[in-house]
Amino acid sequence: MSTVKLTDIEKRFGDYVAVHRMSLEMPEGGFVTLLGPSGCGKTTTLRMIAGLLDPTEGEIEIGGKRVNDVPIHKRNLGLVFQNYALFPHKSVADNIAFGLKYRGVGKSDMARKVKDALELVQLPHVGERYPRELSGGQQQRIALARAIVIEPDVLLLDEPLSALDANLREDMRVELKRIQERIGVTTVFVTHDQSEALALSDQIVVMSAGKVEQMGAPEEVYNTPASEFVAKFLGASNIVEAQCTGRDGSSMVLETPDLGRFTLPADRGPKVTGPGPVKLVLRAEKIALSATKPANDDVSHGARVETVDYQGQAARYFIRLGDLQLQAINMIDGRPHAEGSQVTASFRPSDCTVLPA
Amino acid sequence: MNRGAGWSFIRLWTILVYIFMFLPVAVVVLLSFNSSEFGAFPMSGLSFRWFVELANNEAILRAFRTSMILGALTALISTTIGVLASLALIRYKVPGQNLISTILIAPILVPEVVLAVALLLFLNALSINKSFALLLAGHVIFTLPFVILVVQARLVSIRRDVEEAAMSLGANPVQTFFSITLPLLLPAVLAGGLFAFTISFDDITGTLFWKPGGVETVPTQIFAMLRNSISPEINALGTVMIALTVGLPLLGLAIARRMSASSGG
Numbered sequence: 001m002s003t004v005k006l007t008d009i010e011k012r013f014g015d016y017v018a019v020h021r022m023s024l025e026m027p028e029g030g031f032v033t034l035l036g037p038s039g040c041g042k043t044t045t046l047r048m049i050a051g052l053l054d055p056t057e058g059e060i061e062i063g064g065k066r067v068n069d070v071p072i073h074k075r076n077l078g079l080v081f082q083n084y085a086l087f088p089h090k091s092v093a094d095n096i097a098f099g100l101k102y103r104g105v106g107k108s109d110m111a112r113k114v115k116d117a118l119e120l121v122q123l124p125h126v127g128e129r130y131p132r133e134l135s136g137g138q139q140q141r142i143a144l145a146r147a148i149v150i151e152p153d154v155l156l157l158d159e160p161l162s163a164l165d166a167n168l169r170e171d172m173r174v175e176l177k178r179i180q181e182r183i184g185v186t187t188v189f190v191t192h193d194q195s196e197a198l199a200l201s202d203q204i205v206v207m208s209a210g211k212v213e214q215m216g217a218p219e220e221v222y223n224t225p226a227s228e229f230v231a232k233f234l235g236a237s238n239i240v241e242a243q244c245t246g247r248d249g250s251s252m253v254l255e256t257p258d259l260g261r262f263t264l265p266a267d268r269g270p271k272v273t274g275p276g277p278v279k280l281v282l283r284a285e286k287i288a289l290s291a292t293k294p295a296n297d298d299v300s301h302g303a304r305v306e307t308v309d310y311q312g313q314a315a316r317y318f319i320r321l322g323d324l325q326l327q328a329i330n331m332i333d334g335r336p337h338a339e340g341s342q343v344t345a346s347f348r349p350s351d352c353t354v355l356p357a
Numbered sequence: 358m359n360r361g362a363g364w365s366f367i368r369l370w371t372i373l374v375y376i377f378m379f380l381p382v383a384v385v386v387l388l389s390f391n392s393s394e395f396g397a398f399p400m401s402g403l404s405f406r407w408f409v410e411l412a413n414n415e416a417i418l419r420a421f422r423t424s425m426i427l428g429a430l431t432a433l434i435s436t437t438i439g440v441l442a443s444l445a446l447i448r449y450k451v452p453g454q455n456l457i458s459t460i461l462i463a464p465i466l467v468p469e470v471v472l473a474v475a476l477l478l479f480l481n482a483l484s485i486n487k488s489f490a491l492l493l494a495g496h497v498i499f500t501l502p503f504v505i506l507v508v509q510a511r512l513v514s515i516r517r518d519v520e521e522a523a524m525s526l527g528a529n530p531v532q533t534f535f536s537i538t539l540p541l542l543l544p545a546v547l548a549g550g551l552f553a554f555t556i557s558f559d560d561i562t563g564t565l566f567w568k569p570g571g572v573e574t575v576p577t578q579i580f581a582m583l584r585n586s587i588s589p590e591i592n593a594l595g596t597v598m599i600a601l602t603v604g605l606p607l608l609g610l611a612i613a614r615r616m617s618a619s620s621g622g
Contacts, residue, residue: 052521072524073533079525085518089540098536099526143522150526 002063002153002186003028004049009058011044018044020211021057026186026203031177033189035197036207037233042190043158045207049188050156051075063153073102078147078185082159084139086131092118092142093127099150117145120179137168144176148183155180155187161196173199194234198222206230224353225281226271231353236284236316238326241357244269244278254280254354258322262299262349269354277357286351287328289317289343300346305337319345382599389592407593417594420578424558427489427574431496431557432550438497439504439549440542444534446505447512465502472498473566487569495567496557503556504549511545512538544613551609555602 004026011019019041026032034042047053049060051072060067067075086095096114105113118124121141131139140160147155160176161169177200180187191197197204198218206213206221206229214226225231228239245261246253252269255261259280272278293300301321309316315336317328328345337343392404411417445451446458464472476495477487485491515538523533539546561576568577575598582591 050521050525071529072521073527073529075525076527077525079522081518081522083516083518085516085522087519087523087537098523098528102527102532146522146526156525 003061004032004154004186004188005059005061005064006045006049007059007061009045009048009055009060011041011048011053012056017210019048019055022212023058024205024212024215026188028186029184030202031180031187031189031200032203032205033191033197033201034205034207035191035194035233036213037192039209040207041210042192042205042207044210046156046158046188046190049154050077050079076150076153078150078152078155080140080143080147080155080157080160082162084131084136084143084163086139086143086146088131090130091127092123092129092131092134095131095142096127096146096149098146103150113149117149120148120182121145122175136164137172140164140172141175144179148179148185152185155185157187157189159191160189162191162193169196176200198234206233208233224268225355228279228281228355231281231355236327236329238282238284238287238324240280240282240324240326242278242280242354244272244275244354247272247274252354254278254349256280256324258324259299259301264349264352264354268350268352271356272354273356279355279357281353281355282326282347283351284316284327285329287319287326287330287345287347289319289328289330289337289345291337291341291343293344294346298346298348300344303343303345305339305341305343308336308339310336319343321345385592385595386599388589389596391589391592394589407589408597411590411593411597414590416573417575417578417590420573420575423572424574424576427493427496428554428558430493431500432554434493434497435500435504435553436508436546436550439501439508440539440546442501443505443508443512444538447509448517461505462502464498469499469560469562470566473563476563477566487567489569489572492564492567492569492572495563496553496560499560499563500553500556503552507549507552508542508545511542515541544616547616548609548613551606555606559598559602 004024006022006024008021008023009019010017010021022045024032034045036042044053048055049062051067051070055068062075086092087098090098093114096117097110100110100113114127115124118127121144123138123141123145126134126138126142131142134142140163144160157176161172164172173196180200189197189200201218203215204218204221205215208229214221214230216224221230222234225234225237231237231239240256240259242254242256242259244252245255247266247269250266251263252266252272253261253263269278288294288298289303289305303319303321303326305317306320306325307318309318314329314331317330317337319326319328326345388398389407390403390405392402392406442457442461446454451457473495476491476498480487480491519541520533520537523537524530528536558574559576560574561580564574564577565580568574573581575594579591579594579598582588
């Protein structure tokens, strides 16, 4: 268990910058997720921590020691890949024991550790089998067992759930969190799946085009996106052009042609310094639709339901409000609003985020 | 033409093609068991006489030994170089990769005579005499492309992340190669080695150019014997050759298939 610290690392391939200068500190025992679409540099970053790629610039420290020049096989890392990467010619037990052989673990110790690891991943009876005889989910558990049996300083997970089917993925997600909490190893998790990131992480690093867009706790990243990219990538957001007409220490006033004028707390737009054009981020699930006008101070306007995307317990509505088309996700109470019906759309200004235009 | 007649015709034609291809071989094999002095039909009786004589013929035994040693060394050197070259070409970024790849494969495309003469002239220019080592070098050049093609194809299918996983667990690159890459590559290495052996064992054109005086391989020995007379011994030798050059690759394929089945492909 160790901290991981990246200081001003950058990775270039020729002229192409895969990862722009970034710094990142991961606390001991923390679960940090690098989240972003493919090509955003998250895997490149992970591979640099692993020692599979050398950073062009910057320092990588694991447990307070600079490891830039330490080759991968001496970094003591657990690495889990999307495609399991089990050794097809070795039995499950030999797969798990592989890393122990290079650590001078005695025979009886080895057998016990392999057994414990198999129990930890809840597959105690598959030691004699070969990887191809296991299902995808089981193979990934073995890959995880193989990575953690060596008691790594850091566990690196490269989209470990992405090759599994949807149901299994959620089970494995829970399982992964349980195991990580139990052994308490510092974990770096790479994914493009926002729900995995939100569910698992202590800290999320949202990346796009090789740059860090935002770092923070899941709630923070979700509720207070620092950029339009983050707002759009996590959850469903409406981005509305607006004018900031006034701002003081505690509140700011926004105005848009369709939503009118309303006041919200100044900390909803920390990057907005004064009057001028801004972008209003309105989460789809924060817009409540109702047949009657609610009796509170929320901003509310009449709107027409254009399209309904029925999802079972919830529905996603595309509504028209003057010139604006917005999406709203509401739990279904009774039955969903019908297409073409008139509703009142309301939201609480303090649920919004304001970004500079 | 109705469908049935068409298929009958195709079937007949196929059989004729096979007969054309394999009848001469069958004749050699059959006649090698003929007891008569003269290799002609009708056969006068069944006998292993010519095989016994073969086993007592010093020159043939010597040629056989030479061929075996030459084939084995060719296979060994070819697979070693072939595996290393494939690793370099597939796993690492080598400048001029495509060019190197083409050059390594080229001996398949260049006519054997041209290659044989070229190597000979080249070594003459360097005033190096013909030797067994030269013969061996020639055979290695020749068989290398086959090994590389087979090994590369397999290496591409071995996922890089399996090797990366091994390294992350503490195996250095050499340990990773021997504990992961090579075992997964083994079917292709064996197949490549058998190819190399068979090609070397069979080769006559290059061998005629490169062999030093007094050294004969089985094919050149047969060739020399044929110039004097057509002895039934040659039929027997031919049968042995066929058994070896057909049997070995088949055996190799069977082993390779079993191994790749048990290593999950």
